[in-house]
Amino acid sequence: xxxxxxxxxxxxxxxxxxxxxxxxxxxxxxxxxxxxxxxxxxxxxxxxxxxxxxxxxxxxxxxxxxxxxxxxxxxxxxxxxxxxxxxxxxxxxxxxxxxxxxxxxxxxxxxxx
Amino acid sequence: xxxxxxxxxxxxxxxxxxxxxxxxxxxxxxxxxxxxxxxxxxxxxxxxxxxxxxxxxxxxxxxxxxxxxxxxxxxxxxxxxxxxxxxxxxxxxxxxxxxxxxxxxxxxxxxxxxxxxx
Numbered sequence: 001x002x003x004x005x006x007x008x009x010x011x012x013x014x015x016x017x018x019x020x021x022x023x024x025x026x027x028x029x030x031x032x033x034x035x036x037x038x039x040x041x042x043x044x045x046x047x048x049x050x051x052x053x054x055x056x057x058x059x060x061x062x063x064x065x066x067x068x069x070x071x072x073x074x075x076x077x078x079x080x081x082x083x084x085x086x087x088x089x090x091x092x093x094x095x096x097x098x099x100x101x102x103x104x105x106x107x108x109x110x111x112x113x
Numbered sequence: 114x115x116x117x118x119x120x121x122x123x124x125x126x127x128x129x130x131x132x133x134x135x136x137x138x139x140x141x142x143x144x145x146x147x148x149x150x151x152x153x154x155x156x157x158x159x160x161x162x163x164x165x166x167x168x169x170x171x172x173x174x175x176x177x178x179x180x181x182x183x184x185x186x187x188x189x190x191x192x193x194x195x196x197x198x199x200x201x202x203x204x205x206x207x208x209x210x211x212x213x214x215x216x217x218x219x220x221x222x223x224x225x226x227x228x229x230x231x
Contacts, residue, residue, distance in 0.1 A: 006155075034219070043117075043224040044156070044204070089155050098169060099208060099218060100146060103155030 002027040004092050006104025013080050013111055021107045023090035024072040030092040033066060033073045034101070039086045047088075048075070080111045115139070117223035119205050125229045126195045134190045134226045138207030145188050146220060147180055150202040159203075162188060195230045202227045 003026040013019050025033075034049035050057045050064045050073065057064050063076040077084055087108050091101040118137040126132050138145050144163055148156035149172075159178070161169040164185035173180070177195075182188040192199055206220040 004155075036222075041224075043222045045222070046219055049219065091155075098161050098163065099144065099220070100158045100161055100169060100172075101148075101156070101220065102158070103148075105155050106153070 002030060002092055002094060002102040004090060004102050004104045006090050006107060008107060009105065010108045011110070013109070015080060015082060015111055015113050017080055019075075019077040019080055019084070019109055019111075021075045021088055021090070021109075022072060023074070023092075023104050024070075025092045025102075026071065027092070027094050028068075028071065029094040029096075030071075031095050032093045032099070033064070034091050035064060035075050036089045036091065036103075037086045038089065038106075044089060077109075080109075082111050082113055085109055085111045117205055117207055117221050119203075119223035119226050121226060122224065123227050123229075125231065128196060128230055129194050131191065131193045132195055132228065134192075134203050134228070136188045136190070136205030136223060138186065138188070138205070139221055140186075142207035142209055142221075144208045144218075145182060146206045146208075147188070147190050148204040148206065149174075150204055150225065152201070156204050159190070192228075195228075197230050200228055200230045 006023045031052035036044035037047045038044045061078045066073040087106045090104045147159040150156045158172040160180045162182040177193045179191045202225040204225045205223045208218045208220045
């Protein structure tokens, strides 16, 4: 089955700097890659997603890139702010799976003022 | 409109007790997923419903876990004879996905039920 690996497990950045989180997946049939942000005790919230027919997607300070050949995708956060501090999860789902998601282990991001 | 609602938010059970966790998905959402999230880990898929039909239960860890969605809206995850390793946050998500060959639709998550088995 699908295996999603996520790095780093923790990331500390100064406010205003950029943060990058990388994920790799094993199943070449995976075609949907969402990123979720989860604050302590709260629900996971989708922040951006990308489908396999697109190589890059951007939404204000957040961008995601996908390299299907290498089977990896990355989340980029620019101009980080203290409210960006949270755990970020990448995920992948494959066609013919009804959309069930395989998640990475998460990255704890701490933005220090 | 309301998002995905789960209850209770917290549940403490003695080992061997049965528990029932409830999920109210977003109104009109066809698909409903249950995930288990251990401390410090990403969510792990448990089971999937399309309306009232349970189409995938490959992630249920044992036959002590049972899920239902009898009228295609509210879903209940039941764990019988709970054990310490069942302690986790149980997340429910819903989406509009209705095709097997989906290109991927947004899953909206509830806040989860934190189960502690003593």
